[in-house]
Amino acid sequence: MKADKTLDCVGLYCPMPIVKTSEKFKELKPGEILEVIADDKGIKKDMPAWCQTTGHECLGIEEEDGEIKVYVKKTH
Amino acid sequence: MAGEKDKLTIVMFSGDLDHALAGFTLATTAASMGMEVSMFFTYWGLNIIKKNEGKIRSKGLMRKMLNFMNRGGSKRLKLSRFNMFGLGTWMMKKLMKDVNYPSLDEMVAMAQEMGVKLVPCSTTCSVMGISEEDAFREHIASLAGAAFFLNEARESKITLFI
Numbered sequence: 001m002k003a004d005k006t007l008d009c010v011g012l013y014c015p016m017p018i019v020k021t022s023e024k025f026k027e028l029k030p031g032e033i034l035e036v037i038a039d040d041k042g043i044k045k046d047m048p049a050w051c052q053t054t055g056h057e058c059l060g061i062e063e064e065d066g067e068i069k070v071y072v073k074k075t076h
Numbered sequence: 077m078a079g080e081k082d083k084l085t086i087v088m089f090s091g092d093l094d095h096a097l098a099g100f101t102l103a104t105t106a107a108s109m110g111m112e113v114s115m116f117f118t119y120w121g122l123n124i125i126k127k128n129e130g131k132i133r134s135k136g137l138m139r140k141m142l143n144f145m146n147r148g149g150s151k152r153l154k155l156s157r158f159n160m161f162g163l164g165t166w167m168m169k170k171l172m173k174d175v176n177y178p179s180l181d182e183m184v185a186m187a188q189e190m191g192v193k194l195v196p197c198s199t200t201c202s203v204m205g206i207s208e209e210d211a212f213r214e215h216i217a218s219l220a221g222a223a224f225f226l227n228e229a230r231e232s233k234i235t236l237f238i
Contacts, residue, residue: 011176015105019186022108053082053109 001060001071003035004028010067014042018050021072025056028074033059036070043068083112083232087225090238091120091148092156093165093180099124099238100183106234107190115187116225118197121238122204123148125184125194125212132211139205146204150181150213188215195220 007024009017017038028034036047044061047070051058059071084106088099103113117125126132126148134143158164169179178186188194198219201208208219229235 013175013177015101015108016178019104019108019190022110050109053111 001035001062001069002033003071004032006035006037009036009038009040009043011039013040014046017043018046021047021050022054025072025074030074030076032074034072034074036072038068038070039066041068043070047072080233081112081231082110083114083228084234084236085225085228085232086113086115086235087237088115088117088121088124089119090156091123091146091153093153093168094155094157095238096121096124096150096153096180097183099236100180100187102236103187103192104183104190107187107192113187113191114193114195114228116195116197116220116228118200120146122196122200122206122211123153124150124180125196125216126150126206127211127213128152128181130210133207134205136205142204143206150179150184153180184213193217195224197221197225 005024005028007020009020017036017040021034021036024034048058051072056075057073059073062069084103086099086103088096099115103115106113123146128149128151132143132147134140155165155168195217196212196219198221201219
C-alpha cells in the first residue's frame with residue numbers, strides 16, 4: 001500500500017506507537033495515509049481501536065518477519 | 077444533569093512506581109485518542125507529582141518527619157512488589173530502559189504536554205503538610221477537593237481508581 005508518510009515505531013512499546021501516531025497525524029492533511037511500522041504486537045488491536053475512537057480509518061495491517069505495518073488514513 | 081463527555085478521570089491513590097506507570101500509560105493513550113483527561117492525586121499518589129529536586133518545607137515536627145520519610149518525587153518511587161531494598165526497582169527500571177520504554181518522569185512530562193490535567197487533593201496536602209507552592213513539579217493545577225473530583229467523574233465516560 002502506498003503511504004504519504006511513514007512513522008517508525010520499531011522497538012517501541014505501548015503506549016508509544018499510539019502516542020506517536022497521534023502526534024504525527026497533526027502533520028498530515030485529511031485524505032493522506034500514514035504508514036506505521038512497529039514490532040509490538042499490541043498495535044494490531046490498538047490501532048483499530050484508536051481509529052474507532054478518533055474517527056480515522058484503519059486501511060489495513062500487514063505483517064512480515066515480525067514487522068507490522070499499519071496503514072491509517074486521516075479522515076478529518 | 078451533567079452529560080457524559082469523552083473524558084477519562086483517574087484517582088491516583090498509590091505512590092508505587094508500577095501503579096503510577098499504569099496510570100500514566102492510560103492517561104497518555106487516552107489523550108492521544110482525543111479524550112480529555114484529568115488525574116486527581118491523593119494520599120501516596122501525591123508523591124508521583126512532587127518535585128524531584130530541592131527541599132519540601134512543612135510546619136510542625138510530625139509533618140516534617142512524615143515528609144522526610146515520605147519524600148516522594150517520580151524518581152524515588154518503588155515497585156509495589158519485589159522492591160528488595162531497591163534492587164528490584166533498579167532492575168525493572170533497567171529492563172524498561174533497555175527496551176526504550178519512557179521513564180515515569182518522561183511519561184509525566186509527556187502527559188502534561190498533551191494537556192492532561194494533574195490535580196492534587198487539597199485535604200491530603202493540608203493533613204500531610206505538603207505546600208502547594210514548593211512541593212510539586214511545574215505546571216500542576218491548583219488544589220481541589222472531593223466535590224471537584226466527583227464533578228469531573230460525573231461527566232466522564234471512564235473513571236478509574238489506581
